[in-house]
Amino acid sequence: MSDNWKTKLQNQPHLGLLWDEASRIKYSMDYHHFSPILVRDLQGSLGECIASPTTEEELDELLAFAAREKVPVTVRGNGTGNYGQCVPVTGGLVLNLSKYNKILETSDGIMRVQAGARLGKMESTARRAGYELRTMPSTFQSATIGGFLCGGFGGIGSIRWGTIWDGLVTYLKIKTVEPVPRTIELYGSEVRPYLHTYGTIGILAEVGINLAPRMEWMQWAVAFNSFADAFRFGREAAEAADIDKRLISVHEWPIPACFEPLKLEPDQAVVLMEADEQSEEQLRALITAHQGSVALKVAADRYHKGVGVSDFSWNHTTLWARKQNPDLTYLQLGFDNARAGEQLALMKQEHPEVMNHIEFASQGGELLISGLPLLAYKSDEQINGIIRRYEEMGVSVSNPHTWDLDEGGRSYSNEKLWAIKRSQDPYELLNQKKLKQATTG
Numbered sequence: 001m002s003d004n005w006k007t008k009l010q011n012q013p014h015l016g017l018l019w020d021e022a023s024r025i026k027y028s029m030d031y032h033h034f035s036p037i038l039v040r041d042l043q044g045s046l047g048e049c050i051a052s053p054t055t056e057e058e059l060d061e062l063l064a065f066a067a068r069e070k071v072p073v074t075v076r077g078n079g080t081g082n083y084g085q086c087v088p089v090t091g092g093l094v095l096n097l098s099k100y101n102k103i104l105e106t107s108d109g110i111m112r113v114q115a116g117a118r119l120g121k122m123e124s125t126a127r128r129a130g131y132e133l134r135t136m137p138s139t140f141q142s143a144t145i146g147g148f149l150c151g152g153f154g155g156i157g158s159i160r161w162g163t164i165w166d167g168l169v170t171y172l173k174i175k176t177v178e179p180v181p182r183t184i185e186l187y188g189s190e191v192r193p194y195l196h197t198y199g200t201i202g203i204l205a206e207v208g209i210n211l212a213p214r215m216e217w218m219q220w221a222v223a224f225n226s227f228a229d230a231f232r233f234g235r236e237a238a239e240a241a242d243i244d245k246r247l248i249s250v251h252e253w254p255i256p257a258c259f260e261p262l263k264l265e266p267d268q269a270v271v272l273m274e275a276d277e278q279s280e281e282q283l284r285a286l287i288t289a290h291q292g293s294v295a296l297k298v299a300a301d302r303y304h305k306g307v308g309v310s311d312f313s314w315n316h317t318t319l320w321a322r323k324q325n326p327d328l329t330y331l332q333l334g335f336d337n338a339r340a341g342e343q344l345a346l347m348k349q350e351h352p353e354v355m356n357h358i359e360f361a362s363q364g365g366e367l368l369i370s371g372l373p374l375l376a377y378k379s380d381e382q383i384n385g386i387i388r389r390y391e392e393m394g395v396s397v398s399n400p401h402t403w404d405l406d407e408g409g410r411s412y413s414n415e416k417l418w419a420i421k422r423s424q425d426p427y428e429l430l431n432q433k434k435l436k437q438a439t440t441g
């Protein structure tokens, strides 16, 4: 690729492009610094120009230009992904969609937005209309819906409504990367190939999602003498049909020591919960039955006002822990429902240095027990050795130390993804090197 494209693009001042080094660094970055391996492997990966379209015409113009000039394009929401998904490894254009962010419609339990809309704004808009988002990441205040669907998985609400694969998305408007970009509208199960595939096969321009009825969430921190006790309580709360909940996040001591604003007592495991105020009595009974103690209770009228318990859940746990100890990194685990307690005990026995963090969710109607444990990085061999051992114990690992979609846990057939990519991104310009040419899947 020659540099002629830059001269041609510089002659388009109406597009508000950024070329300076500070902007190139800022908009080529995400939260892959949670992984020392990714920091090393992605060092020096920078976009050459940052484009932030605000209208569909500008978006089409940029995509047409990229296709004509064969310039790599990496789409970006707000750069809160953890695996370097939106880091442009082959330079080219960073397409920052965070300014393409209008909420277009909220009616009949469905919300339609431009793909750069922030989930926090979508949630507050939905709540004013008597609804709320079904699921959103703990980064909801800054993350975009496009980034969540293409780079995320689930989070707050997933215990109730499942993950991004559980009927969340009703509609996608896709843009192709061609000299005359096409607009493709997809409904229902047609949207699946775009979920968690890092924007490698097409660009989400608009999104329609199903909403949930609004509920009144109280927030709780419940303390236990041991992690095993906290885990048992969390699991029973997850399975209790009479407790309406949006979040159940379980933390082994000393992780709660990092949650400074919550001012928790030392030496105790903690379960962070969001539960509907109508479920208070049932929840209190469960806490008593498990000999937990209420360390924090926040009334429903304080929900999303100031710091909340979800600010310490999912990968926010990793964020707080790394503030205290920047050597800490994490893994992403999936447990066998029938053997989770046993698997956790075995993991502790072999690797006592790994600190347990569990999130309860659901997927396809089944309970999903996920782990985001913390550990200090020593070497790639150490991380890979622990991953291997956990897999031998029957714990599944989605490696968060790779930006390769296959190794990180692709959820869709590679052949089908490539068939779509060839049609919608015929010059293979989108988020290069993230989707391998493998034919298995």
Ligand SMILES: Cc1cc2nc3c(=O)[nH]c(=O)nc-3n(C[C@H](O)[C@H](O)[C@H](O)COP(=O)(O)OP(=O)(O)OC[C@H]3O[C@@H](n4cnc5c(N)ncnc54)[C@H](O)[C@@H]3O)c2cc1C
Binding pocket: 030, 031, 074, 075, 076, 077, 078, 079, 080, 081, 082, 085, 086, 097, 115, 116, 136, 137, 138, 139, 142, 143, 144, 145, 146, 147, 148, 149, 150, 151, 152, 153, 154, 155, 156, 197, 198, 199, 200, 202, 203, 204, 205, 313, 314, 315, 316, 317, 319, 431
């Ligand atoms: C502290 C912390 C906590 C987190 N908690 C959670 C959590 O609870 N649950 C969870 O799932 N994730 C979590 N994440 C990961 C991340 O925040 C989410 O996945 C988030 O939704 C990403 O949104 P974004 O707008 O920042 O996307 P980005 O990081 O900008 O992009 C993510 C991916 O999507 C692609 N993309 C973005 N927009 C589009 C588009 N319009 N069309 C095509 N491709 C696009 C990008 O190319 C990239 O591959 C967390 C991360 C951090 C740092």
